[in-house]
Amino acid sequence: MVSKSPSSLVVTVIIALLSLGVGLVIGYLLRPFPENSKEHKSLEGWINDAEGAGDDKLAALEMLRDCGQLAREDPVISKHLIESDVEACRALTCDIPYPRTYVIYKLRGEAIDLDGKLDEKAWKNVGWTDSFVDIQGRGLPSPRLETKVKMRYDDSFLFIGVFIEEPDIWANVSLHDGTVYQDNSFQILMDTRQSNVNYKEITINAKGIISDLMMTKAYVDSGEPLTFWESDVMSEVHIQGTLNNPKKQDEYWTIEMAIPFTAMYQGSGASLNRSAPEPGETWRANFLRAQWPIRNFGTYYEKLTDASTEWWVWQSPEVINVHLPERWGLLQFQDTAINSTRFQTSDRWITTNALLDTFAALKAFHAVTGRYTDKKELLHLPPYIVSGKCLADLSIELDWSGFKVTAKPLGKNKEEGHTRTDHFLWFGKEDMQYF
């Protein structure tokens, strides 16, 4: 047995008292904040608190009113408020705005003579697309030169007629599949299945030189340009003016093209194994005009290195990157009498948008956390997706490669849509073939 001495007892008591003191100090520092203190009550708390005194309620309402008024007077906040109202309205109406559209009418006995001039009846009978706009769209001035397009089709070809207003017509690239976009040029971008994969790009300059390629995916999705893909396009350019002649002011150039459908459908998967579009078939598409800054030196044109290139497009992607197929316009093929129909909307539109918006939300979540999630509540999804009014269901599955999103449309027997980590978007069977 060990008997304790009185001195060791005193030391023990002192240590115990010190510990108690330190404990009290720490306890005081970590004391919980008084939750009911008026200073810390949230606005929501004021309104929801049914037990609150009458004065409190009045104060809350007054505060809300002042606050709402102040918020509406603040230009930045009021812009956000309007955007929230628009989002809320979409959740209620399920009305997602369409981009620019163009109905392509099938030829009905009219002939197209590929000479670059758009003077045939086949062209005169149909309207133009809307004029091109700055690639960044909203808030930017309209391009100073006109660009617009017409389209027709038959059982084998898509015909494209282009008008390009231009006082200085020049072109330098003369090799097929060369860097045609480095000249003033016109570019066609088409995604036959609206699937974000295996889309086509055809570029032409005023010499009629073509570069054509298939993008496996967009560059932002780590896609690759396959330059061995050939569109087999037939094309002619008409120049109203003189090519590469700085001494004369030119008026415009026009392009006439015939692109075989067999080439456009390559890589579209078995579900689009077609030789011509079916009536009502809808493609994603955009057109881009590259306008390089040049100086006329009297005997030659030279590119300016201290000014930036202008990019004019049919449908603005809102950013200086046309390689975002989900932000292009829509083309629809129709076999009816010219001008007898408008662009036909489809209930696939809401499903497609829900898939694209969920894809974007998952990528944004990944950028911050380094992982994907199958919990919708962790994602910033627009209200129309989560309201339950516009879709029957939307679910996310995680697998070794990332994610797969499935959107079930409202209504019976409607085909589900899907998208996955590589941005491929499809309805029905997953039958994409990569080259």
Ligand SMILES: *[C@@H]1O[C@H](CO)[C@@H](O)[C@H](O)[C@H]1NC(C)=O
């Ligand atoms: C169709 O509409 C366009 C205008 O959008 C017009 O220029 C054209 O003449 C019309 N065609 C026919 C056949 O009515």
Ligand SMILES: *[C@@H]1O[C@H](CO)[C@@H](O)[C@H](O)[C@H]1NC(C)=O
């Ligand atoms: C596509 O259709 C053609 C005939 O219409 C057929 O011979 C070919 O096997 C089909 N290809 C695929 C991948 O289904």
Ligand SMILES: *[C@@H]1O[C@H](CO)[C@@H](O)[C@H](O)[C@H]1NC(C)=O
């Ligand atoms: C086209 O090429 C010629 C010869 O190389 C050059 O002098 C001219 O500046 C080029 N034009 C433009 C607009 O770059």
